[in-house]
Amino acid sequence: MPVIAVVGGQWGDEGKGKVIDSLAEKAKVVARFSGGDNAGHTVINPYGEFRMHLVPSGIFYPEVTCIIGNGVVINPAVLLDEIDNLKKHGVDISHLTISDRAHLVMPYHTLLDGLEEERRGKGALGTTRRGIGPAFTDKVARMGIRTGDLSNKDLFHSKLSSILEFKNAILTKVYGHSPLLLEEIFEQYCR
Incomplete structure (x- = not known):
């Protein structure tokens, strides 16, 4: 074929x-x-x-x-x-x-994409700020959330909680941004 x-x-x-x-x-x-x-x-x-x-x-x-x-x-x-x-x-x-193994672009990906572009100033990469690069970074780092994770709400909540703790540390300490809310993202992705 x-x-x-x-x-x-x-x-x-x-x-x-x-x-x-x-x-x-x-x-x-x-x-x-x-x-x-x-x-x-x-x-x-x-x-x-x-x-x-x-x-x-x-x-x-x-x-x-x-x-x-x-x-x-x-x-x-x-x-x-x-x-x-x-x-x-x-x-x-x-x-x-x-595919249940395709990774999801999460709200922290788009936020981090935009914040990093702003931080770079004149040296910005010119990304679309849609979070694609940060989502692939998490995939390679084996810390991403996959489409299949949405089928088990307990697993999804647990993974999101763990990842969001790490992402919020970056948002607050590196970029001076307010943290994202776990339950808000969880509800958004579970509807």
Whole structure:
């Protein structure tokens, strides 16, 4: 079975999304294997016009299995907005699978991303401030929260509590920011 991999070598904006859109109709599987919602492309088709950030473009073809893999960092709010918009336009999302090992972008990731950019001043990296880099940092450090952790509220609460203690120390001592609240984040991610 042939495999086509679309990989960008120019740090984004190469037109990968448009290439994938043109190939998706003939594919059996369209998988997003890496990255986060800092990237995106526009899809225009009979369903409407869509800004795609996380959901693979194959979603518009019901016979195509779409996968968000474990190499993707997922901001649940962005993903849910994208899914809601697709459903609103009559797109069937039942063929979308999300890896339970994909890491989540948490509120402290986006906050730390922005605070670090501000701290760098003129030497700022120019990130999107969406928390993608900090989420990948936690993944590599083996301290991230995965999508599968949400299925066990006790486990999720325990992991979040432990991680937030560490992140709040950084927020308060390094950046002089007020700490984030455990229960507030827990409730936000458990709804």
